[in-house]
Amino acid sequence: MKSLFKKIKDGFKKTQSVVSEGIQQVLTRGGKIDEDLYEELEAVLLRGDVGPATTYYLLDELRARVKKDKLESPVELRDAMREIMESILRQGRDESDPLGPSGHASGRRVVMLVGVNGVGKTTTLAKLVKRVQDDGRTPIIAASDTFRAAASEQLEVWADRLGVHLVKSERGADPGAVAFDGIKAGEARNADVVFIDTAGRLQTQSNLMEELSKIHRVCGKAMDDAPHEVLLVLDATIGQNAISQAKVFSEAVPVSGIVLAKLDGTSKGGVILAISHELKIPVRFVGVGEKAEDLLEFDPKLFADGLIGEIAEAPAG
Numbered sequence: 205m206k207s208l209f210k211k212i213k214d215g216f217k218k219t220q221s222v223v224s225e226g227i228q229q230v231l232t233r234g235g236k237i238d239e240d241l242y243e244e245l246e247a248v249l250l251r252g253d254v255g256p257a258t259t260y261y262l263l264d265e266l267r268a269r270v271k272k273d274k275l276e277s278p279v280e281l282r283d284a285m286r287e288i289m290e291s292i293l294r295q296g297r298d299e300s301d302p303l304g305p306s307g308h309a310s311g312r313r314v315v316m317l318v319g320v321n322g323v324g325k326t327t328t329l330a331k332l333v334k335r336v337q338d339d340g341r342t343p344i345i346a347a348s349d350t351f352r353a354a355a356s357e358q359l360e361v362w363a364d365r366l367g368v369h370l371v372k373s374e375r376g377a378d379p380g381a382v383a384f385d386g387i388k389a390g391e392a393r394n395a396d397v398v399f400i401d402t403a404g405r406l407q408t409q410s411n412l413m414e415e416l417s418k419i420h421r422v423c424g425k426a427m428d429d430a431p432h433e434v435l436l437v438l439d440a441t442i443g444q445n446a447i448s449q450a451k452v453f454s455e456a457v458p459v460s461g462i463v464l465a466k467l468d469g470t471s472k473g474g475v476i477l478a479i480s481h482e483l484k485i486p487v488r489f490v491g492v493g494e495k496a497e498d499l500l501e502f503d504p505k506l507f508a509d510g511l512i513g514e515i516a517e518a519p520a521g
């Protein structure tokens with residue numbers, strides 16, 4: 205099994221080729237810290253999809269650091285940039301665990317996954333199921349995507365592979381009812397975490413966004429305080445569009461955390477800075493592949509290191 209450190213490194217490979225190598229080139233070209241240098245850094249950050257608002261914030265912070273610490277040579281900016289990136293990645297975070305604390309005493313949790321079509325919701329759900337199992341707890345799945353023909357078969361394949369109970373209904377059934385049944389089945393089977401898969405929907409489809417609010421409300425009828433977590437899955441390859449998706453989804457349901465999927469397939473991984481800075485919703489997990497183990501818990505320090513192109517040796521995990 206790959207170490208955590210190797211996985212982050214691989215997950216960031218394409219982003220590094222733009223962001224880290226770009227920064228490296230600018231900072232090692234000699235000369236002084238001048239306006240040209242800031243402009244070149246700006247271009248690199250924008251190319252890596254850090255987005256304008258976060259890029260300008262980052263560069264303003266950098267200028268302040270240069271002044272405060274009296275930095276003179278461009279290479280000295282690297283550590284400063286790493287620290288600023290880390291502090292951006294900490295924005296909006298708390299130390300709670302979206303899957304609930306380890307151990308069985310913590311009470312049943314209901315976790316709902318939402319997002320646009322094809323972003324990686326179902327795959328992420330499978331990865332989270334595995335995580336809960338690896339922790340020695342029992343998950344259960346409710347297949348509330350009753351819209352797409354192949355959705356329930358796709359979940360069945362995962363459920364068989366992972367050995368987890370799946371609650372499903374026929375195609376076209378009310379997704380809220382399936383969520384309700386899933387929570388009740390979780391209660392009957394004494395499951396620790398109930399995962400609810402939902403159908404992909406565009407943030408512009410207001411009827412489907414309303415349906416999502418309804419599924420959310422029905423969860424609360426099945427169990428007080430449910431769902432405890434609403435995870436919005438975003439596709440890292442779409443860059444800045446992820447921000448507008450998150451804003452609209454947040455209006456329909458109280459998004460409590462973000463999963464950034466497909467980081468391995470994009471050079472636009474800089475968007476993780478924009479997500480942390482602009483949304484103030486914590487990034488909880490990052491997807492770095494299609495397999496059940498290709499999910500990383502989000503760690504601001506390791507990810508800042510990854511963006512800047514240097515990953516500190518971390519304990520294997």
Ligand SMILES: Nc1nc2c(ncn2[C@@H]2O[C@H](COP(=O)(O)OP(=O)(O)OP(=O)(O)O)[C@@H](O)[C@H]2O)c(=O)[nH]1
Binds near residue numbers: 319323352494
């Ligand atoms: N490389 C890579 N591929 C991923 C990742 N997460 C998901 N995928 C792939 O993305 C495709 C879509 O994933 P799904 O999990 O079906 O996405 P979804 O959001 O459930 O899709 P709908 O239910 O149709 O809206 C699949 O081919 C997945 O294998 C990831 O982190 N990295």
Ligand SMILES: [Mg+2]
Binds near residue numbers: 326401404
């Ligand atoms: Mg799906």
